[in-house]
Amino acid sequence: MSEKDVYVELAGKVQMPNSRWIPMILKKLITPEDGRMLLELPLSVDEFAAKYKTTTGEAEKKLEEFANKGVSIPLEKEGVKKYFCVSNVIQIHDATIHGALNKNYHPIPMEIVEMWKNFRETEWFETLKMMEKLPTAAHGRCIPSWSTVKDNPELTDFENLKTILKNSPVIAVVDCPCRWLQVQEGTCDKPTFTCLSLTKGSVKYIVDRKIGKVLTLEEGYAVLEECEKAGLIPTAGGSFGQPRQLCMCSVPECIILRGQVMYGYDLWNRSRFDAVADPEKCTACETCLSRCQFGAIQVKDNVAEVDRNKCFGCGLCVITCPSEALSMKLVRPMSHLTGEGATA
Numbered sequence: 119m120s121e122k123d124v125y126v127e128l129a130g131k132v133q134m135p136n137s138r139w140i141p142m143i144l145k146k147l148i149t150p151e152d153g154r155m156l157l158e159l160p161l162s163v164d165e166f167a168a169k170y171k172t173t174t175g176e177a178e179k180k181l182e183e184f185a186n187k188g189v190s191i192p193l194e195k196e197g198v199k200k201y202f203c204v205s206n207v208i209q210i211h212d213a214t215i216h217g218a219l220n221k222n223y224h225p226i227p228m229e230i231v232e233m234w235k236n237f238r239e240t241e242w243f244e245t246l247k248m249m250e251k252l253p254t255a256a257h258g259r260c261i262p263s264w265s266t267v268k269d270n271p272e273l274t275d276f277e278n279l280k281t282i283l284k285n286s287p288v289i290a291v292v293d294c295p296c297r298w299l300q301v302q303e304g305t306c307d308k309p310t311f312t313c314l315s316l317t318k319g320s321v322k323y324i325v326d327r328k329i330g331k332v333l334t335l336e337e338g339y340a341v342l343e344e345c346e347k348a349g350l351i352p353t354a355g356g357s358f359g360q361p362r363q364l365c366m367c368s369v370p371e372c373i374i375l376r377g378q379v380m381y382g383y384d385l386w387n388r389s390r391f392d393a394v395a396d397p398e399k400c401t402a403c404e405t406c407l408s409r410c411q412f413g414a415i416q417v418k419d420n421v422a423e424v425d426r427n428k429c430f431g432c433g434l435c436v437i438t439c440p441s442e443a444l445s446m447k448l449v450r451p452m453s454h455l456t457g458e459g460a461t462a
């Protein structure tokens with residue numbers, strides 16, 4: 119297999135066989151020989167050592183190098199750890215950027231991060247198209263900011279951010295791979311250490327790769343509070359149930375929300391709540407206009423109005439309204455979350 123073919127075949131492994139940028143990113147990270155080894159995964163350390171006639175120490179070193187660079191994901195099942203080749207574009211995007219940011223390898227991390235930026239500008243749409251075809255229940259969803267819905271008696275555990283953290287076996291935080299570059303460039307001033315992982319497997323990965331920090335419950339709550347202040351939209355993968363991860367991001371930095379808001383892809387479900395404005399209390403100060411990243415609020419005739427068709431149900435406008443004129447109203451049934459007849 120030629121050098122070019124190896125990188126192209128690996129791009130196919132992450133479901134981007136026609137990508138221009140993914141083979142270039144891989145070429146910066148691994149040699150063609152490494153690429154051929156990656157194509158042979160999954161393998162355990164012992165299997166890798168036997169296949170390449172080397173010691174287990176050398177085999178482990180090479181497999182760990184792949185994992186640190188974010189081109190392989192180690193998974194442990196029934197006491198046996200195997201290294202898998204990355205299998206989708208979000209996985210390789212996040213893992214290689216985390217490896218670069220945390221300087222888990224040399225060389226040239228920033229060059230790779232820049233290439234990902236180019237990928238997002240030119241090829242990301244293909245991935246969004248694939249995501250749009252998933253069934254509604256498999257789409258991610260917005261979760262309302264905790265302080266804006268905490269007193270609603272109909273709030274389920276899966277919509278209550280504090281309860282979600284409380285029910286998680288473990289919590290860890292990592293840098294947001296979408297927003298980090300924009301913050302470095304000075305085009306975004308929001309915090310980046312805000313992506314919350316909530317499963318034992320993902321937290322073990324974070325600890326092993328040294329790419330984040332394990333949090334206490336109180337520290338997790340502090341991240342939620344910081345995100346409310348900063349105006350970060352809480353979202354989770356999967357429409358229903360206990361989330362495995364909480365993403366706190368913004369438009370246009372989030373690679374998924376930008377597709378939804380700026381390009382009209384139907385990707386993530388809004389929450390079951392809409393913001394509503396009380397015309398009696400509104401002073402037309404317009405604070406809410408910049409808080410809403412979905413263009414859902416207008417101030418007309420000195421009164422704020424929320425467009426139901428655009429409101430994503432994040433609650434960020436409610437938090438900063440100085441007159442308490444905005445509140446969250448439950449407007450969608452449970453079936454909106456379960457996918458049994460999703461509602462707009």
Ligand code: SF4
Pocket residue numbers: 395399400401402403404405406407417421422438439440441442443444
């Ligand atoms: S922030 Fe509150 S008071 Fe100000 S315009 Fe918006 S709804 Fe009205």
Ligand code: SF4
Pocket residue numbers: 392393409410411412413414415424428429430431432433434435436
């Ligand atoms: S109006 Fe905008 S900021 Fe307010 S809840 Fe809806 S989407 Fe969020």
